[in-house]
Amino acid sequence: MVASAMESxxxxxxxxxxxxxxxxxxxxxxxxxxELYPGANILVATEKDFEMKNRKLLCSKIAxxxxxxxxxxxxxxxxxxxxxxxxxxxxxxxxxQIENALQDMNERYLDDGQRYxxxxxxxxxxxxxxxxxxxxxxxxxxxxxxxxxxxxxxxFVDEAHSYKNLFLYTKMRNVAGISTTEAQKSSDMFMKxxxxxxxxxxxxxxxxxxTPVSNSMTELYTMMRYLQxx
Numbered sequence: 553m554v555a556s557a558m559e560s561x562x563x564x565x566x567x568x569x570x571x572x573x574x575x576x577x578x579x580x581x582x583x584x585x586x587e588l589y590p591g592a593n594i595l596v597a598t599e600k601d602f603e604m605k606n607r608k609l610l611c612s613k614i615a616x617x618x619x620x621x622x623x624x625x626x627x628x629x630x631x632x633x634x635x636x637x638x639x640x641x642x643x644x645x646x647x648x649q650i651e652n653a654l655q656d657m658n659e660r661y662l663d664d665g666q667r668y669x670x671x672x673x674x675x676x677x678x679x680x681x682x683x684x685x686x687x688x689x690x691x692x693x694x695x696x697x698x699x700x701x702x703x704x705x706x707x708f709v710d711e712a713h714s715y716k717n718l719f720l721y722t723k724m725r726n727v728a729g730i731s732t733t734e735a736q737k738s739s740d741m742f743m744k745x746x747x748x749x750x751x752x753x754x755x756x757x758x759x760x761x762x763t764p765v766s767n768s769m770t771e772l773y774t775m776m777r778y779l780q781x782x
Contacts, residue, residue, distance in 0.1 A: 553708045553760055554585045557621045558592060566706035566756070568619055573710040575599070575625035581710075582623050589620075597624040602631050611697035614704075622704070626714060630737050634747060635698045636687065642743045643684050646719075646734075650677045653721050676719060676734050699744060705756055707748050712759035715741045715778070716771045729768030745778045754782060 557569035573581050582596040595617060601610040611632060614622050633639065650673050657670055709715070717735040731738075748756040757779055765771045 553710065553758065554581070554588050554621075556758065557706065557708060558589050560706060561620055566752075568702075568704050569621040569706040569708060570629075570702070570704040571621055571623045571708040571710070572626060572629045573623065574714075575627055577710075578623055578625050585621065585623070592620045593618065595619045595622045597622070597628055599625070599628075602628045607631065608696050611702065614702045615697050622702075626711075626737070629744075630740055632699050632702070633696065634740075634743055635700055638700070638747065639687055639743065640684065642746065643680055643687070646739075647677060647680050647684070649721055650680070672733065673721065679734055700747065705748075705752060706758070707744065707756060708758045708760065709741070710760045712761040712775070712778075713763050713766065713771070716766075716774050718742055718774050718777060720774070720777070727770060729770030731774075742778060746781060749781060754780065 553571055557566075557571060560566045560569070571581060578596060578598075582594065585592060585594055595614060597610060600606060634642075654670065654673055654677070657666060657673075715738045717731045718738040718741075719731055719734040722730060745757050759775060759779060764775050
């Protein structure tokens with residue numbers, strides 16, 4: 553990941569990489585980075601940087617600094633929000649898909665398995681509507697720099713299997729491994745990947761993991777939704 557980030561910058565493929573790793577190895581990755589590229593200009597976020605009082609300063613440093621790469625932890629990435637408008641757009645699109653699915657299912661006679669699916673979809677829809685409502689109420693509370701303003705044009709995600717619980721609606725029955733409930737960190741990553749796709753034409757996301765598939769082949773499909781959504 554380190555070599556890929558730097559070599560991509562050298563040949564002009566990207567300008568600023570964001571390397572997102574499990575919290576406990578942020579320091580280790582930074583140390584490896586400096587060992588491989590002693591002259592690199594990197595910014596390493598600490599847990600302290602993401603306390604409310606320091607977060608705005610850190611995000612401003614990322615946005616304005618000419619860094620080769622920025623290294624942050626998984627939980628820290630979740631604390632850098634996409635813009636209000638973009639989040640609203642993505643959540644509304646998810647709600648629209650669920651409404652279409654419910655409408656389609658309600659038009660036919662349902663067996664017990666399908667009734668369970670309807671209940672799950674309705675529960676997820678309520679959860680998304682609650683998120684949308686919370687988004688409206690908290691729109692201007694924390695005027696932190698948004699993810700889009702960081703100036704990042706390549707995203708590396710280590711231990712990417714941590715994001716495999718991504719909600720997916722399907723009409724197919726008994727498909728093992730599909731997540732029917734929404735996990736916030738996975739949906740946040742999915743939105744950020746969609747934004748990176750828009751920015752880079754589908755070339756800005758790199759996932760790293762030793763276990764892309766641990767339970768079912770569905771997990772591979774989930775990985776490809778992040779990486780090749782189109």
